[in-house]
Amino acid sequence: MKGRKNGVERLVRPHLRNVETYAAVDPPEELARRAGIPEDKIIKLNGNENPHPPLxxxxxxxxxxxxxxxxxxxxxxxxxxxxxxxxxxxxxxxxxxxxxxxxxxxxxxxxxxxxxxxxxxxxxxxxxxxxxxxxxxxxxxxxxxxxxxxxxxxxxxxxxxxxxxxxxxxxxxxxxxxxxxxxxxxxxxxxxxxxxxxxxxxxxxxxxxxxxxxxxxxxxxxxxxxxxxxxxxxxxxxxxxxxxxxxxxxxxxxxxxxxxxxxxxxxxxxAPALLADVDKIVRERERMTKLLKTLPGVKPWPSAGNFVLVQFPPGKAQTVFHGLAQQGIFVRKFGSDRLRDCFRISVGTPAQTDALIAAMRELV
Ligand SMILES: Cc1ncc(COP(=O)(O)O)c(C=O)c1O
The missing domain is CATH 3.40.640.10 (Type I PLP-dependent aspartate aminotransferase-like (Major domain))
Structure with missing residues (x-):
């Protein structure tokens, strides 16, 4: 059936017609598809999610x-x-x-x-x-x-x-x-x-x-x-x-x-059990920060959250970001000028941190 073209677009509120949408994170299956690896092999550190399974x-x-x-x-x-x-x-x-x-x-x-x-x-x-x-x-x-x-x-x-x-x-x-x-x-x-x-x-x-x-x-x-x-x-x-x-x-x-x-x-x-897991994440954040500091040219900013912003020498962040994504490790990159040389890593499990650091060591 041929769709009827009534120009409905003109009825959309003008400021919303070309609105810049929110750059949200994609779900694991989509990230896996893009990296060409099985979903259970990806390391998703781009959404500041909690790495512990639900109680x-x-x-x-x-x-x-x-x-x-x-x-x-x-x-x-x-x-x-x-x-x-x-x-x-x-x-x-x-x-x-x-x-x-x-x-x-x-x-x-x-x-x-x-x-x-x-x-x-x-x-x-x-x-x-x-x-x-x-x-x-x-x-x-x-x-x-x-x-x-x-x-x-x-x-x-x-x-x-x-x-x-x-x-x-x-x-x-x-x-x-x-x-x-x-x-x-x-x-x-x-x-x-x-x-x-x-x-x-x-x-x-x-x-x-x-x-x-x-x-x-x-x-x-x-x-x-x-x-x-x-x-x-x-x-x-x-x-x-x-x-x-x-x-x-x-x-x-x-x-x-x-x-x-x-x-x-x-x-x-x-709450007590969940907050005990929060303490583990905080300890892992500190361990990850220490490890990041051992990578040449990499500067992790101190963080009070469940993530760490990492700064690279000019031009390097994009290359590392893509290199990680190709290996199925997903971190969060931002479009602004101020954060051009940075990306954000969510704190994952110790095993995820170790895989991330190993991959970054190769890439930097
Ligand atoms: C600062 C800040 N506020 C709010 C949110 C959204 O949280 P929620 O999942 O409760 O909508 C986030 C999520 O990343 C966040 O970083």
């Missing part, structure tokens, strides 16, 4: 969910469990399909076309992506030579339409953290300050205790990294009850699916 108890809880019934739109059990885990009251908390969904919801809540958001560059690309989708304006405040924040430059960059300042701490992909003093200074601007703590469990430094103090603070967390639930899509935000209520009012009613809900509840119960 049986979590797997069982997910498998036993009543998938024929809608989830709780008000996420009562989830918010209560997260209150116990975080020490922040349940009415301050709201969960989403990954912290990605909460970032998107914050844009829906605050950003009208033409409004500005501030980003400390380089950082997690989701904030800029959501700004493009929302037809917002993105102002990049460059991080200094050690990737630290320049709060004064951020303040100067604020214009009458600035609504949100995004701050990833630890910062993906540079691995460094913001100080409480810096967070407070940004909060004093009165704008919405989103402190994205997707990697909190790997550093244990948080701004969560400031949530009751500042109604313009949003702290985001993820279950993808420490709890290993990346595939289930679960994250949450902590904020004033007023903001949490606004998010509840605009989110899609059943945004947190029953499997994600069950995975989160079981993971909170199993």
């Amino acid at each position: 049986d108890s979590v797997r069982k809880a997910v498998a036993q969910t009543a998938i024929n019934i809608y989830p709780d739109p008000l996420q009562r059990k989830v918010r209560q469990a997260l209150a116990g885990y975080t020490g922040v009251d349940a009415d301050h908390i709201i969960a989403g399909a990954g912290s990605d969904e909460l970032i998107d919801l914050l844009f829906r809540l605050f950003i009208e076309p033409g409004d500005t958001i501030l980003d400390f560059d380089p950082t997690f690309a989701m904030y800029a992506f959501c700004a493009r989708v929302a037809d917002g304006k993105l102002k990049l405040v460059p991080r200094n030579e050690t990737f630290d924040l320049d709060v004064e430059a951020a303040k100067k960059a604020i214009d009458p339409r600035t609504k949100i300042i995004f701050l990833s701490s630890p910062n993906n992909p540079t691995g460094n953290m913001a100080t409480e003093e810096q967070v407070r200074a940004l909060l004093e601007t009165g704008l919405v300050v989103v402190v994205d703590e997707a990697y909190f469990e790997f550093c244990k430094q948080t701004a969560a205790h400031l949530v009751p103090e500042y109604d313009n603070l949003v702290v985001l967390r993820s279950m993808s990294k420490w709890a290993g639930l990346a595939g289930l899509r679960v994250g949450y935000g902590m904020m004033s009850p007023t903001l949490a209520k606004h998010i509840v009012d605009i989110k899609s009613p059943y945004n947190l699916n029953v499997a994600a809900e069950a995975g989160l509840l079981a993971s909170i119960q199993e």
Whole structure:
């Protein structure tokens, strides 16, 4: 049958017709296909995922969910469990399909076309992506030579339409953290300050205790990294009850699916075991960093997350990146000028680290 051409493209909102999409990571089977090797042979270190297999108890809880019934739109059990885990009251908390969904919801809540958001560059690309989708304006405040924040430059960059300042701490992909003093200074601007703590469990430094103090603070967390639930899509935000209520009012009613809900509840119960695995990842990160330092010309940046940004002599990063990919070892490369000579390696198992280091030693 011949399709009817009615020029539907003209009805797409103009700013979205050629929008630059988010460069997401491909699934293992696609990476394996591209490298021409079996899926169980690839080493996937490009998504900051957790290398430990799920706990049986979590797997069982997910498998036993009543998938024929809608989830709780008000996420009562989830918010209560997260209150116990975080020490922040349940009415301050709201969960989403990954912290990605909460970032998107914050844009829906605050950003009208033409409004500005501030980003400390380089950082997690989701904030800029959501700004493009929302037809917002993105102002990049460059991080200094050690990737630290320049709060004064951020303040100067604020214009009458600035609504949100995004701050990833630890910062993906540079691995460094913001100080409480810096967070407070940004909060004093009165704008919405989103402190994205997707990697909190790997550093244990948080701004969560400031949530009751500042109604313009949003702290985001993820279950993808420490709890290993990346595939289930679960994250949450902590904020004033007023903001949490606004998010509840605009989110899609059943945004947190029953499997994600069950995975989160079981993971909170199993927190001690999962946090013991987090400690292993932190130790492995330090071992990998030491090994990377033994490679000629390779500079690993210190990291408080489950990943390490690695810098190479000019022109070298791309070659090593491709060489690794050909051997089925996948790391994350970024398109920006500032990170041209870098890539990010997620911390995997000791065996994966050893294979990575051996391959890199050949390539450099
Ligand atoms: C800084 C940061 N925030 C948020 C996310 C998204 O996490 P989630 O899987 O909860 O959507 C990531 C994922 O890599 C991240 O690095």
